[in-house]
Every structure is written in structure tokens, then in C-alpha cells.
Amino acid sequence: MVGAGAHREGHDNPADRTSHHRTKNTVSGVVHGATVQAGAIYGDVHFHPHPPRTVPHELPPPPVTFVGREDELAALDSRASMTTSGRCALIALGGVGGVGKTALGVSWLHRRSDRFHDGLLYVDLGATDAHRPMSASEALGRCLRSLSVPSEQVPAELSERTSLYRSLTAGRSLALLLDNVVSAAQVRPLLPASETSVVLVTSRLRLVGLALDGATFVDLQPLSNEDSNHLLAMLLGRDRVEAEPVAARQLSELCSGFPLALGVVGARLLAHPQWSLVEFAASLRDQRNRLSALSLADDVSVQAVLDACYRDLGSRAAQVYCQLSACPGEDFPVELVGAVHLDVVEAKAALTELVEANLVQEHQPNRYRYHDLLRAHADGLGMEDEQSRQETKRQAIGWYLDRAVEADLTVNPQRWRLGPLYASGKQPTHFNSAESALDWYEQERANLLLAVHEAYEHGWDELVWQLCEALWSFFLYRKHYPDWMAIHEIGIAAAQRCEHPLAESRLRCQLGFGHLDLEEYDLATEVCEPALVLAEAAGHRESISTALSQLAKAERGRGDLDAALSYFKRSLALVEETGNLRGIAIRLRRIGSILLDQRRIAEGIDHMQRSATLLEVLEDRRGRARTLTYLGKAYASADRVWEARAALHEALAVMRDSGSPSYQADIVYALAALAENDTDITTALKHLREAEALYRASGHPRHDEIHERIARLTSPQQATQDESA
Incomplete structure (x- = not known):
């Protein structure tokens, strides 16, 4: 028996092997590490552990103010078990923007996280972005990297990414939350090849095409008045709500049960404890007819709430909020803000105010983005001064050119x-x-x-x-x-x-x-x-x-x-x-x-x-x-x-x-040729496999040529020739 960390006083002498009439093959006591049991072992034993595989946990934190949704949670429990051989459970969460689709998906997955031993993946596919959604290929690349595939080994082609993804997910217990999806075509390549996996999809659209992939559908409705009041109480504290119960109920009604609207209202009132609920409710009934917009069960129901937040911003923060929605891209660095009418110090101060108002997110240090609805809101405000908006867009593009x-x-x-x-x-x-x-x-x-x-x-x-x-x-x-x-x-x-x-x-x-x-x-x-x-x-x-x-x-x-x-x-x-x-x-x-x-x-x-x-x-x-x-x-x-x-x-x-996979591949390929000429097939194959991965990562077509060469060198006929050489 050889255990990890075992000590031997030397090597066995082959001449003494015949003197052993019996071989004991037992394990006694506590073993730390690996153990090998065999009749007799002559020479050393080497263990080569595989590098640890990272188990992804990418979900956003569970929302602290999640309320209600008992029926929907029960539906998710039921439908998550509706799988067929080789197919994951696919559930599409539908509803208008701001109704709480993502919050429901995140909350349910956190509650059931112990079911998914191989990880929890999250991809925002950007369906509600002001520009264009993420492609299935890019989403696959992110998922493959999350599943411990090095960036340089992620294939360039969508079909190859899909094949690798299916191979990696086969038999695994994974959960995926695909957020803000715009089409069924975005989803299909991301479905794991495992009946123990679950995919939740959120979209403003009802993705009926996913029915062909075995999807079931859960449509979310606004919160009940009771749950809306409960949400406000969680945000503001029960004492404050009970001190103004009529105004609290009015706020719930004005928000039409939309969690996003209720959350923004609660956040602003919490930030201003001197405000009364009556006064804030009155601000939602201003002369710009926000009340009628807020009463509609549509995206415009959030408009009045966001406008109230916007009116309380300082002039610089308000300027940044409106103008940055004209900038290209999903997010923006603080330096870009500094290039658009402000210096970096003023930009940072304005962005800090916007973050505290929950109007932008600092998702990485000094990098900011809008929530999808908030960007749409800012776009609408920016339209009031189209000339300034176009000037901002041009300045932003000029900044990207300069950098x-x-x-x-x-x-x-x-x-x-x-x-x-x-x-x-x-x-x-x-x-x-x-x-x-x-x-x-x-x-x-x-x-x-x-x-x-x-x-x-x-x-x-x-x-x-x-x-x-x-x-x-x-x-x-x-x-x-x-x-x-x-x-x-x-x-x-x-x-x-x-x-x-x-x-x-x-x-x-x-x-x-x-x-x-x-x-x-x-x-x-x-x-x-x-x-x-x-x-x-x-x-x-x-x-x-x-x-x-x-x-x-x-x-x-x-x-x-x-x-x-x-x-x-x-x-x-x-x-x-x-x-x-x-x-x-x-x-x-x-x-x-x-x-x-x-x-x-x-x-x-x-x-x-x-x-x-x-x-x-x-x-x-x-x-x-x-x-x-x-x-x-x-x-x-x-x-x-x-x-x-x-x-x-x-x-x-x-x-x-330099970080150039293609140029590295050229060199490694040349080293493979040198090794092959020296009949060092082992080294040649090592270089060829690295070159193939590098070419594939850069999308270069030569990876097919190298794949054929590897097949030739590993064929039985070639092995026979090598032995006779």
C-alpha cells in the first residue's frame, strides 16, 4: 500500500521478490490523500492531480425586498421537474418590463441552489438594451469561460462553441438564468445537454418559439395591493407606513403593483426621511399627467416614478443622466463622462449621486451602466434637447477615437x-x-x-x-x-x-x-x-x-x-x-x-x-x-x-x-515541424495540439489542417513506422 505522503527507506530489490511468500493488501488507520492497493509495486508511484474545476456561482444577490409570488414559485418548483431524457427543464418567464421577472428567477434559484451542484450561470442577453442584443455566440463564449474553458481555447465558430458547450454540460446539474432575451434563437445554443439542468429565461416578449424546445411558460402579473404594501413596509419600515396608511396605499395603487416602481419610490423616500408619504404621492399626480401614465400596466408606469427621481437630482447629475444615454455601448468608463462637458472629478461626483439614486449602477470599479428601463427613461428626457444629445454622442465617439x-x-x-x-x-x-x-x-x-x-x-x-x-x-x-x-x-x-x-x-x-x-x-x-x-x-x-x-x-x-x-x-x-x-x-x-x-x-x-x-x-x-x-x-x-x-x-x-493567439500558433506550429523532423512525435503532438487550440481561438482556418496532421501522427500505421524507424 502506498498512500500520499508515505515514506519508504529505499527501493525494493528485484532479487528479493521471490522471498515474499504472501502479499498483504490491507488499509489500516486514517489515510490522507490518495491510496494505491496492489499485490506488489516495484519503483515509484506518481500522482498527477487535475487542476480544480471552478464551480460558477454567477447569480446576482437575492433581492432583499422580494415579496409574494407564492403561486409562481410553486409553478417553478413543479415545472423544473418536467424533463425528458437528455433535455433540460426550460422555463420562460414573461411579462412587461419592471414586473419582476428577474427578481423571481434569482430568488427561486437561490432557494433551490443546492439542487445544482455544478454551478449557477447568469447571462444578460441585453434584449432591452437601447442598441442591440448579445449574440448567442458571445453568450456561449461567456458560459464556456465560466465553465473553466480558457479564453484561448474557446472556439470562434458558433457551431463549434455549441458542440463544446453540450459536451461540457452533458450529465451536469446546472442552472442558467438567461435574462432579457429577445428571441428563441438566442436561447437554443445555450441549452445544456442534461435532464438534471434547468434554464430560466426572462423576456418582455412571449417567446412562443421556445415551445418547440419543450419550454413551459410562467407569465407574471403585477403584485397585489397587499403585497405592494408589504414591499413598501420592507423598504421604509413598518412604523413609517403605519403612520400614513392611506398615503401608503395610494403609493401602491399609483405604482400599479410594479416592483421596480415600488422599489424606486421606496428608495427615494428612505433617502429623504423628512418627506411625508402624502407629499410624495402628490408628486406623482403632477400637471404633466404622470398619474394616467402610471395607472397603465405598461412600461410607462415606471416613467412617473423615474421622473420624480430625476427632478431631485443636482444639475450636473441630471445633465449626465440625460446625456450619457446618447453614448454608444452597454456601459461607460468614468473617463468618458469626463470627456462629455465635465472634468473627471465633476463626472465622478455626478455619477456617485446617480448611483446613490439607483439611476445607474457601478458594476465594475469606475465603470457604469443603466438598468434597461432607466436608460429608456433617460433617452426620452434627452429627446427634449436633441441638438445637445447629438453633440454628446459625437463627443463620446470622438473620445473613443482619441483613446x-x-x-x-x-x-x-x-x-x-x-x-x-x-x-x-x-x-x-x-x-x-x-x-x-x-x-x-x-x-x-x-x-x-x-x-x-x-x-x-x-x-x-x-x-x-x-x-x-x-x-x-x-x-x-x-x-x-x-x-x-x-x-x-x-x-x-x-x-x-x-x-x-x-x-x-x-x-x-x-x-x-x-x-x-x-x-x-x-x-x-x-x-x-x-x-x-x-x-x-x-x-x-x-x-x-x-x-x-x-x-x-x-x-x-x-x-x-x-x-x-x-x-x-x-x-x-x-x-x-x-x-x-x-x-x-x-x-x-x-x-x-x-x-x-x-x-x-x-x-x-x-x-x-x-x-x-x-x-x-x-x-x-x-x-x-x-x-x-x-x-x-x-x-x-x-x-x-x-x-x-x-x-x-x-x-x-x-x-x-503580446496576447496574439494566431502569431503564437505560427511559432508553435513551426516548432512542431522541427520535432517531427527529429522523429520526436511526442513533442510534435504537444506543439500541434497547442497550435490547433490557438488557431481555433483566433478563428484561423488552419486549425483543420493541423487536426488532420495530428490524426496522421496518432494513426496506428504511423505508430508502427515510428517504432521501425
Whole structure:
């Protein structure tokens, strides 16, 4: 018997094995850790524990003022047990906004949390956001990460995410609360493959399509008068309610039993203990006819309550509340507020007042968002001064452009640019490293994309194409191909609309790069040929050189190496005229890659070495790492294996810090080829599997090629060949 922490005085002597006539196989006493029971063990025993799996508990805290709903809670208990083999219980909670769907779902799941040993997941799908709902693919990505799948291993394609999610959830006991759903299509990929799991869906709509997926429906009605009074008593204290019972009942009636309205009323009265309930009830009957709106069982029933809160705000807080609803995105950082008419100190003070009034939420440190109904309320108020609202929106988009330019300069300080903000010579001050800049892009990704869309919708074309150019470093290193393609199509349209041919040429080349990454060479040519025509018509050498370089890569992808080399040489000659050292270094690398393809190994290595030297002088670590990747492959072609490994490992160290899965994959793939050439199949497979995961995470199509290679190396025939080698 060997237990964890067991001590042995040495190894058994094989010569003594025959002297043991009997083997005892018993366990006595307390064992801490793992235990192995066997007849006899010669040598060491090693235990390799799996890393612990995090059990997600993502539900918001249970509402402290949840009242009533006994019938609905009983219905959830009953319907949660209505499952069929391989299918989870799916329950759709329906009702108008503010009626308490989320509160019911959260409360029930907290009460029944002991049923779900594998975790409680929460996703707000944003159906009531002022912009657009979350996609099923993004929601799946969040769920997979919650289930301990590393970000770099989350597939890019919706179908692959769905398959992985179903595999991970099979047989598990999970609960999901999918909040603010807008369509049945959002829900279907998120259904666990387990009859011991439950999915609660909340939506303002009755999602009848979910009936095809076995859903049952629970429709919520407003609270009864009795429960409404109880809720007010919980918020304000029973003594205060009993001191003004008639006014308390009037407030309940004016709120029409909507928990959100009652909650806001109670919060404001609690914050102002000197106010009487009679006076506050009277404020809901003001001359702006809030009473009739509040008496309707619809979203407008909340309007009067929110207007009362709004009227009590200070002038700065009121200004922020109205204007920020015009800003693109689901949430906003305090710096954005500071860029819209206020400095950061005033912005923080105004936001603090809004948080205390429960009109915005600080869901992360210094990041704020509206509740969906509150944003709609603020939108309506902002419409009273549409000119100011549009000015705010433009300022917000301008802030995103300014910050994106800084991030781009931090990641790629020496790349030539077209936008006027780059020409100002302003140095980045908000990012201390390329990694922090890329992380900012990632955090603000949804807001940046919305900024592009909204700027285009408002005809602010100069902002659109400049934003697209400023997003280049993000797409180069983090990929996000669908966003890359969609945003650049909009940018090209904006450049055409504002008649800026150089901007169109620039964005066509950036879009073409994405197609080249995806090995869509004909599409890349189709996009970049007009870019060359536009650049030549303008006589802009940098733009001409860039377009030639993209066309060269497309020719290489199609196998026409002579045409590719001709394009690259023309491109190099132009950047040599401009004196752009980084451009020269990159084109030397690209020419070197063509020479390697033509088996002109020595010439290829020479070009790569010259490129690496230039980039080292320029202190362009990432650019040099890309060149070292190609140089490592060149050394391998020349059987200079030690130099190949050294170059590739140096490049990998830089790219791991850069957070670029695709470029890391290129290097690991090259290391796999080296190991395979050395017949080190174990190491080759290790590298191939990592490369496959990295390519898959970035959405690169090469993961299929690597998957086939792994299958070949792990086939029985290959194993036999390896043994006979």
C-alpha cells in the first residue's frame, strides 16, 4: 500500500521478490490523500492531480425586498421537474418590463441552489438594451469561460462553441438564468445537454418559439395591493407606513403593483426621511399627467416614478443622466463622462449621486451602466434637447477615437498612418504597455463597434474611417475576424461617401489583410486592386506600396511566386524612397519568404537577417518576433536546427506576452515541424495540439489542417513506422 505522503527507506530489490511468500493488501488507520492497493509495486508511484474545476456561482444577490409570488414559485418548483431524457427543464418567464421577472428567477434559484451542484450561470442577453442584443455566440463564449474553458481555447465558430458547450454540460446539474432575451434563437445554443439542468429565461416578449424546445411558460402579473404594501413596509419600515396608511396605499395603487416602481419610490423616500408619504404621492399626480401614465400596466408606469427621481437630482447629475444615454455601448468608463462637458472629478461626483439614486449602477470599479428601463427613461428626457444629445454622442465617439489612436500608437508606434490625430504628434499617456492597450481594446470592443455603427448612421464619415484605421492593431493581434470584416466594410462605405480616396485605399488594404489571414486570396485581390488604383491616382507612395504588398501576398497564396516577388520588389522600392525603415524591414521579410518558397534558401535567410536587424534597431519587438518566426523556418530549411529553435523560442517569448493567439500558433506550429523532423512525435503532438487550440481561438482556418496532421501522427500505421524507424 502506498498512500500520499508515505515514506519508504529505499527501493525494493528485484532479487528479493521471490522471498515474499504472501502479499498483504490491507488499509489500516486514517489515510490522507490518495491510496494505491496492489499485490506488489516495484519503483515509484506518481500522482498527477487535475487542476480544480471552478464551480460558477454567477447569480446576482437575492433581492432583499422580494415579496409574494407564492403561486409562481410553486409553478417553478413543479415545472423544473418536467424533463425528458437528455433535455433540460426550460422555463420562460414573461411579462412587461419592471414586473419582476428577474427578481423571481434569482430568488427561486437561490432557494433551490443546492439542487445544482455544478454551478449557477447568469447571462444578460441585453434584449432591452437601447442598441442591440448579445449574440448567442458571445453568450456561449461567456458560459464556456465560466465553465473553466480558457479564453484561448474557446472556439470562434458558433457551431463549434455549441458542440463544446453540450459536451461540457452533458450529465451536469446546472442552472442558467438567461435574462432579457429577445428571441428563441438566442436561447437554443445555450441549452445544456442534461435532464438534471434547468434554464430560466426572462423576456418582455412571449417567446412562443421556445415551445418547440419543450419550454413551459410562467407569465407574471403585477403584485397585489397587499403585497405592494408589504414591499413598501420592507423598504421604509413598518412604523413609517403605519403612520400614513392611506398615503401608503395610494403609493401602491399609483405604482400599479410594479416592483421596480415600488422599489424606486421606496428608495427615494428612505433617502429623504423628512418627506411625508402624502407629499410624495402628490408628486406623482403632477400637471404633466404622470398619474394616467402610471395607472397603465405598461412600461410607462415606471416613467412617473423615474421622473420624480430625476427632478431631485443636482444639475450636473441630471445633465449626465440625460446625456450619457446618447453614448454608444452597454456601459461607460468614468473617463468618458469626463470627456462629455465635465472634468473627471465633476463626472465622478455626478455619477456617485446617480448611483446613490439607483439611476445607474457601478458594476465594475469606475465603470457604469443603466438598468434597461432607466436608460429608456433617460433617452426620452434627452429627446427634449436633441441638438445637445447629438453633440454628446459625437463627443463620446470622438473620445473613443482619441483613446483608440493612443492604443494603436502604443502597440505599433512606427507604422505609417493617415488619420489627422496621428499627425498631431500626440504621445500616448493612458497605456504603459502594448498589452494594456490591447486589453483596453478588448474591454471596449462592443462599445467601439457600436461607435463605428452609430457614427456611420449619423453621417459622421470622417469619424468612421478614422476609427477603423485606429482599430488596426486590435484586429492585427486579436483577430476577431467577423468584426474585422464588418467594420471595414462600413469604413470603406464611409470613405466613399465623404469622397476620401486615400482613406478608402487604406481601409481596403486593412480589409484585404484579413482576407489574406483567412486564406481568401481571390477576395483579397478583389478588395486590394481598387486600393492600388486609388493610391496611384493620388500619387501617395506609402499607400501604393501597401496595396502592392497586399497583392503580392495574394499572388503568393495562389502559388504565383514570380508575380508575388515582382509586387514585393516594387513595394520595397517605394518605401526606400520614403525612408520608412519599418516598412523596409517588413518588405525585406516578405521578399525573404518568397525566396524561401523558391528554395533560394541563402538569399531568403539574408533578407530575413537584414529585416531582423532593422527591427531590432527600431526596438519593434513584435515586428522582430514575426521576422524571427520566418527566420526560424528558414534555418530549418537549411538544416541549421539549433539556430532555428533559438529563433523560434525567442519569437515565442515575445508573442506570448503580446496576447496574439494566431502569431503564437505560427511559432508553435513551426516548432512542431522541427520535432517531427527529429522523429520526436511526442513533442510534435504537444506543439500541434497547442497550435490547433490557438488557431481555433483566433478563428484561423488552419486549425483543420493541423487536426488532420495530428490524426496522421496518432494513426496506428504511423505508430508502427515510428517504432521501425
